[in-house]
Amino acid sequence: xKQNKLLMSTVAGIALAAITSxxxxxxxxxxxxxxxxxxxxxxxxxxxxxxxxxxxLLHNSLKKAIGSGASLDVTMSYFxxxxxxxxxxxxxxxxxxxxDVTDINTVSKTNLSGKAYKGxxxxxxxxxxxxxxxxxxxxxxxxxxxxxxxxxxxxxxxLVSKFTMGGxxxxxxxxxYLDEKMNADNKPNDKPYKxxxxxxxxxxxxxxxxxxxxxxAHGATLSPKQNYDIxxxxxxxxxxxxxxxxxxxxxxxxxxxxxxxxGFDKGGNTSYYNTITTAFINGRQVIADxxxxxxxxxxxxxxxxHARTICSNWEKVIAEAVFKYAGxxxxxxxxxxxxxxxxxxRVNGSAEQAEHQAALRKxxxxxxxxxxxxxxxxxxxxxxxxxxxxxxxxxxMGPVMPDGTQVNGMSNGAYTLANxxxxxxxxxxxxxxxxxxxxxxxxxxxxxxxISGISxxxxxxxxxxxxxxx
Amino acid sequence: xxxxxxxxxxxxASQFFNPKKRLFLGYLLSASVIATVWxxxxxxxxxxxxxxxxxDRKVWFxxxxxxxxxxxxxxxxxxxxxxxxxxxxxxxxxLIFELLHQQTVIPLGLFEGAGYWTxxxxxxxxxxxxxxxxxxxxxxxxxxxxxxxDFHKFHHSAETLTPLTVTRTHPVEGLVFTARSALxxxxxxAGFVFLFGNQVDLLTIFGVNIFVVTFHGLGSNLRHSHIxxxxxxxxxxxxxxxxxxxxxxxxxxxxxxxxxxxxxxxxDRMFGSFHHSVSETLSFGIGKETARFTGSIWSMxxxxxxxxxxxxxxxxxxxxxxxxxxxxxxRARNY
Numbered sequence: 001x002k003q004n005k006l007l008m009s010t011v012a013g014i015a016l017a018a019i020t021s022x023x024x025x026x027x028x029x030x031x032x033x034x035x036x037x038x039x040x041x042x043x044x045x046x047x048x049x050x051x052x053x054x055x056x057l058l059h060n061s062l063k064k065a066i067g068s069g070a071s072l073d074v075t076m077s078y079f080x081x082x083x084x085x086x087x088x089x090x091x092x093x094x095x096x097x098x099x100d101v102t103d104i105n106t107v108s109k110t111n112l113s114g115k116a117y118k119g120x121x122x123x124x125x126x127x128x129x130x131x132x133x134x135x136x137x138x139x140x141x142x143x144x145x146x147x148x149x150x151x152x153x154x155x156x157x158x159l160v161s162k163f164t165m166g167g168x169x170x171x172x173x174x175x176x177y178l179d180e181k182m183n184a185d186n187k188p189n190d191k192p193y194k195x196x197x198x199x200x201x202x203x204x205x206x207x208x209x210x211x212x213x214x215x216x217a218h219g220a221t222l223s224p225k226q227n228y229d230i231x232x233x234x235x236x237x238x239x240x241x242x243x244x245x246x247x248x249x250x251x252x253x254x255x256x257x258x259x260x261x262x263g264f265d266k267g268g269n270t271s272y273y274n275t276i277t278t279a280f281i282n283g284r285q286v287i288a289d290x291x292x293x294x295x296x297x298x299x300x301x302x303x304x305x306h307a308r309t310i311c312s313n314w315e316k317v318i319a320e321a322v323f324k325y326a327g328x329x330x331x332x333x334x335x336x337x338x339x340x341x342x343x344x345x346r347v348n349g350s351a352e353q354a355e356h357q358a359a360l361r362k363x364x365x366x367x368x369x370x371x372x373x374x375x376x377x378x379x380x381x382x383x384x385x386x387x388x389x390x391x392x393x394x395x396x397m398g399p400v401m402p403d404g405t406q407v408n409g410m411s412n413g414a415y416t417l418a419n420x421x422x423x424x425x426x427x428x429x430x431x432x433x434x435x436x437x438x439x440x441x442x443x444x445x446x447x448x449x450x451i452s453g454i455s456x457x458x459x460x461x462x463x464x465x466x467x468x469x470x
Numbered sequence: 471x472x473x474x475x476x477x478x479x480x481x482x483a484s485q486f487f488n489p490k491k492r493l494f495l496g497y498l499l500s501a502s503v504i505a506t507v508w509x510x511x512x513x514x515x516x517x518x519x520x521x522x523x524x525x526d527r528k529v530w531f532x533x534x535x536x537x538x539x540x541x542x543x544x545x546x547x548x549x550x551x552x553x554x555x556x557x558x559x560x561x562x563x564x565l566i567f568e569l570l571h572q573q574t575v576i577p578l579g580l581f582e583g584a585g586y587w588t589x590x591x592x593x594x595x596x597x598x599x600x601x602x603x604x605x606x607x608x609x610x611x612x613x614x615x616x617x618x619x620d621f622h623k624f625h626h627s628a629e630t631l632t633p634l635t636v637t638r639t640h641p642v643e644g645l646v647f648t649a650r651s652a653l654x655x656x657x658x659x660a661g662f663v664f665l666f667g668n669q670v671d672l673l674t675i676f677g678v679n680i681f682v683v684t685f686h687g688l689g690s691n692l693r694h695s696h697i698x699x700x701x702x703x704x705x706x707x708x709x710x711x712x713x714x715x716x717x718x719x720x721x722x723x724x725x726x727x728x729x730x731x732x733x734x735x736x737x738d739r740m741f742g743s744f745h746h747s748v749s750e751t752l753s754f755g756i757g758k759e760t761a762r763f764t765g766s767i768w769s770m771x772x773x774x775x776x777x778x779x780x781x782x783x784x785x786x787x788x789x790x791x792x793x794x795x796x797x798x799x800x801r802a803r804n805y
Contacts, residue, residue, distance in 0.1 A: 334579070424572055424574075425571075425572065427571050428568045428571045431564075431568055431571075432568070435564065449668070450668075451564070451567075453663035453668035453669075454560065454563045455560060456671075457563075457593075457655075457659045457672060458558070458559050458563060460671075460674065460677070460679075461559065461597075461655050461659075461672060461679065462490045468492065468636050468647065469625045469636055469637075469638065469639050469643070469647075470609060
């Protein structure tokens with residue numbers, strides 16, 4: 001009996017140790033040694049991406065500020081940055097989840113506006129650059145109640161949040177740091193990133209891209225559910241990799257697209273989070289191994305190969321989100337129609353009216369997420385060509401409202417509307433959008449799939465091509 | 471070159487190793503067992519005699535059977551090139567599914583609460599009935615529309631029947647069959663997913679439609695064979711026996727245009743083309759035309775095309791008359 005108890009205790013101890021053991025070296029992003037030639041300071045770790053974490057916190061807080069009805073001054077302070085203390089609104093410490101930051105400026109005094117996409121976005125009204133689109137959205141949000149524009153079906157909190165992830169983070173990583181900054185003469189590895197820096201040009205460029213990706217440094221050692229729950233603040237134990245009793249927001253939190261990747265991977269069909277995070281780790285190791293020398297051509301090819309893995313999978317994560325929210329919008333069109341009995345004139349009683357308004361609110365939320373993600377796909381520096389045009393047309397510049405109106409442009413700072421549009425037709429657009437994401441981006445997680453019934457049945461029935469008589 | 475040869479080879483192999491295909495080895499085996507048992511128990515053959523009868527060289531190695539094999543191989547190559555341009559059931563289903571959203575009479579997800587088994591059983595049954603009925607309709611049309619009959623002669627010119635005769639099909643006919651299949655699948659899939667949602671499934675055995683497995687497993691391959699298995703008359707009124715289909719191939723005038731059905735014979739009863747199986751020995755082919763039509767494998771492919779060209783030429787030359795009068799009217803075949 002005693003022996004059994006001992007055996008059980010040993011097994012349990014081993015199992016517990018396996019579960020709670022610190023991150024496995026090699027699967028963690030950093031620390032990496034100082035390799036810069038001639039550096040005489042006392043730094044021992046060359047990893048640095050606090051500016052990017054600062055922007056992740058600005059993004060989280062900006063979304064929270066818009067959703068809570070903060071004034072334009074406050075919301076703009078999260079977009080443009082501010083002097084003095086800039087309160088962190090999300091993630092904040094709770095009873096079971098403690099974070100180590102309350103003032104964003106203690107992480108990095110930075111802004112989102114300076115890094116926003118400056119190319120044009122034909123998918124949004126007003127013929128503006130990405131940066132102007134974000135400014136316009138934040139300004140428009142200030143004139144609404146908690147960021148919800150019921151007339152046009154806009155949820156600015158979602159629009160700003162999802163497009164910031166793409167128009168700042170994805171854009172900066174894949175159109176800048178992992179793109180031209182990986183060229184031979186741009187930010188070379190035998191020179192500091194800037195005067196006085198303790199890291200090389202290539203080291204810091206790579207680190208900055210990792211910071212925009214938003215994964216916890218030890219995220220590759222965790223399961224998709226563990227990573228997902230960290231962002232949801234449900235999992236203090238797995239987040240706190242160094243065991244100091246608090247979640248270090250610089251290295252122990254999952255943000256933005258990394259969180260979405262973990263969400264998709266939870267379904268078991270994909271492994272975006274680990275593929276991308278591991279490519280970051282492997283690419284950084286190649287740079288560290290160059291030991292402060294200029295990267296050789298084979299080394300640069302290797303680094304670029306990892307960069308391609310990162311950006312192609314990152315694009316798929318965003319396409320998965322477009323697929324998912326197209327499905328949500330489709331479902332919500334049906335939900336909105338259900339509150340009208342198929343006819344808006346039937347919405348008369350106050351209870352029905354409340355139900356109808358609640359359905360519209362959700363419809364706007366999901367369309368906002370859809371639009372924010374789809375606009376993001378344009379910002380990586382890769383011209384999507386016809387695919388991008390098709391996608392923008394299907395998403396529309398606004399959701400089709402029950403009265404048949406839909407935003408189709410902007411004139412003198414005000415939205416212009418098309419009339420006579422059909423919500424049923426818009427639902428079909430969502431189906432086509434899901435098809436487009438499957439055919440052009442090869443999405444595999446396929447959350448909220450509204451077309452799988454058809455493709456699954458077609459597959460099980462088999463090809464109709466036949467040269468057989470009966 | 472190597473790549474497409476590889477694809478064609480895979481396609482060939484799948485005809486015998488994929489249980490979705492009629493020529494799957496398992497179905498051929500079950501057919502031969504059923505035939506042997508039939509010959510022994512009903513026709514009172516000894517085992518040896520039954521096997522000798524079933525594997526009759528005069529049937530399996532006849533000139534007609536060699537044509538079956540040649541057309542089987544040629545058609546695989548032709549369809550390898552045609553397949554990419556054919557409209558798939560997926561494209562049709564997607565299009566119809568989207569169109570259904572534009573109408574306002576039937577609400578989306580009308581039967582969404584029906585439950586998995588109701589949805590799956592309904593889909594499987596409706597698909598089987600719709601599929602079998604449209605096969606009957608197409609087959610009827612192939613016989614009754616002269617321009618189509620020219621192409622269907624390719625199949626009926628067989629003078630001996632073996633399971634491979636099922637693939638003795640002119641490519642133009644093959645296109646008609648493909649279009650029918652894609653349309654039926656597309657319409658059924660779209661309609662059911664629209665009404666029942668994504669829970670719709672097909673009831674299967676080993677991943678294959680339960681009705682397909684049953685039909686093929688119970689000897690569908692004997693329809694094209696010299697083993698005239700007959701069902702009791704009551705059963706033949708519901709299900710098409712192999713002997714009834716062999717009667718369909720008979721070149722005796724009194725058997726013309728009978729038994730177009732595939733699995734069910736009820737369609738023939740509804741449309742007046744039903745005929746019970748008969749005990750007499752039948753001869754197969756297309757009468758006096760057989761010899762000329764099957765002069766070579768190439769004449770089998772070419773003659774229907776030439777006939778169609780002549781028909782079209784006649785229509786063009788007759789354009790002085792109203793076009794409607796120039797289109798050949800529906801009539802029974804006349805050989």
